[in-house]
Amino acid sequence: MADIHALALRHHFATPAQQKDASTLGMWVFLVTEIMFFGGLFSGYVVYRSLFPGVFAAASHHLDITLGALNTAVLICSSLTMALAVRSAQLGARRLLVGFLSSTLLLGSVFLVIKSIEWWHKYTEGHIPGPWFRWEQAGAGNAQIFFSLYFSLTGLHALHMVIGVGLLAVLAIRAWRGRFSSAYYTPVDLTGLYWHFVDIVWIFLFPLLYLIGRHEV
């Protein structure tokens, strides 16, 4: 309906197209800041993995590869549902939109539950960095650095997931109330970009954290 997007047009923009264009560009610029934010941690990871590859491999073996792979699959599914949600919004299909947003939200929550289980395992094994860290093999200091990076990276990622889940909840409610149409669905689009970015971070985290030197048992 023309009314919805006319109402949504802010006074300083000339056309809805300009507004959407600007918003999309803004979100991409924001994602670049996120690349650099995670990037600082990735640099630390690259430096230390190159300095002590053996200990990193040994520490990596203590991560549960099944749960990690499962979580990767969960996030990939959520990316599919998110993409389909945006598509539904583009087509003005309200019920589908709500359905896909809710599915994405659900899958994101599943991810967080599995992550919590993994962290609990780390806690029981004494692999949380700090004065209470336990490591029986050689290179305890270096192993602690691995787990520091593991928790920093997955922790920061999980924080982004929580924010994403929050955004999806708000979106789902707004979608249910009919706030979006094929003429105006920018918040859905932008949240989609954010969600896919968080998925991509995990796409890199999985091999870098879980799959180091797995051929050596």
Added chain:
Amino acid sequence: MYKITPEIRERSHYLNIAYGLRSWLLTTDHKRIGLLYLGTITLFFFLGGLFAVLIRLELLTPQGDLLQPETYNKMFTLHGIVMIFFFLIPAIPTTIGNFVLPMMLGAKDLAFPKLNLLSWYIFLTGGLFTLVVTLIGGVDTGWTFYTPYSTTYSNTYVILTGLGVFITGFSSILTGLNFIVTVHRMRAPGLGWFRLPLFVWAHYATSVIMVLGTPVLAVTVLLLALERAFRIGIFDPQLGGDPVLFQHLFWFYSHPAVYIMILPAMGVVSEVVSVFSKKNIFGYQLIAFSSVAIAVFGFLVWAHHMFVSGQSVYSAMIFSLLSYSVAIPSGIKVFNWTATLYKGSISYRTPMLYALGFIGLFTLGGLTGLFLAALGVDVHVHDTYFIVAHFHYIMVGGVVMGYFAALHYWWPKISGRMYPEGWGRLAALIVFIGFNLTFFPQFILGYLGMPRRYHAYPEEFQVLNVMSSAGASILAVGYLLPLVYFLWSARYGPVAERNPWGATTLEWQTPSPPPTENFEITPVVTHPPYVYSPKETVTVG
């Protein structure tokens, strides 16, 4: 006093369109937000200045007799933190940039006005938080927070101060994001990239740095906090970590940060030099490209802060070479400004005085930067007052002068009033004299070997230190004068016309002060930004 004419009383503009605290605290008008920032920035400037006063008082005598050593450490740390994160980095972009950028583009506002207001609230939150931490004890690590002192040995509020800086960083990121999208998507019809004022190019380049660099600082501060709180090992040699990694991550942002500070000031100088020479800027495209070049090259030189920290010699050599290259675009700008002045019809109004001061002092500061890029020289003067003098020539002789040039130049547009020109010129002179007296002796002190961050020094350095402190007191007067006369002029100054300087950039097409939506009708641009010389042909398209 000056009569309030009926036209002024009747015309509505952004200042009188609404009254009351809510209309200011909930505004989304970029002009009002610029003023909100102006208020907060001014407060932090004087707070940072207060710490400087205490430092210079202590250094009047060779003994450490005014402050406890630990307190002195906190003074220079807080002076650095407040001045860098809460004044120098935000000053020009958030006050003048916010106010003028949309108007220069012919736009009604920035791309994301509500995000703009959020940026200010984040800045305020981070700033107030850091202020509170300062009051309960502050931090003594130096503004650079080097490990392992900051993570393991300091007994001050490192994590909390870090949190204040972390929060404030997001203000910077959001402002940069807003500017980038605005410049890309909100230009008036006909306003191609090469018709943009150089002020806009400068802020665009600055915004790119803000967006790419600040997140790395954020994550570095986060790691610092985790290391200090939980001893996770990432910077701890006992666990195989490397303290120098902290420095790599820290300077990856903090070196480009100095270009965040200087680029907007350079943008101001480009505008002012052109207007007050009544001459088109010389080498417009070169200046535009060199702004972008500074932003890019600025990211390639960070480890020149780490020549004596233990990085590999080969790494040091590469960073030394790259550091020479970053001086080239800056040099290009200085040449172009000078060429603009040549045979110009120069008017020595206050903005021009500050701009001229900038050109001279920034050149000195920049040249001494080249000395420091040489590994051999740097090993000798690192962590001495030579470094302190070098960066103050750029930060104070450069950035602060650029900021004051901007305040005076755009004051008529912002307030609808003229500042008193006589007082303006006097203050500029006092600032120039005070500045050089404060900081030139420091080059000599550093070369002679006086270390920085020390509260006591050998007897033979006292004369130069006293000169420096005397200069600082003069400088303080120079900075207080504008505070007084700007406030005075807002109420009693002569009413300013639409375009008192005869400038040709778009913001001067609006009334002084402008209406909330800037332009009744979006302008269509058909000429370059600077059209001063009637002899020069204006190329079409």
Added chain:
Amino acid sequence: MEHVESKRVYLLVFAALLALTAVTTGVAFLDLGPLNTIVALAIAVAKAAVVVLFFMHLRHSGRMTKVVLLAGIFWLALLIALTLGDYFTRGWLKAA
């Protein structure tokens, strides 16, 4: 009206992502020496690329968007490369 991607394309991308995840997990258990890391990263980059191109519509986005993304990736590479440069060359010169 913006380009609406077909369900078929999305499902193909989805299948590719799952397949690549299985591949990267399986290959991790083979001993390829230094190639293990390279293959793992290559697969991750491939997965990221399809997410960016198809799910994030970069294929149909303007040039500016592509420039912005490339700049981000380039800058991260800069941070990592120059920092690593220090660590890799530390052992080259022994103190006299």
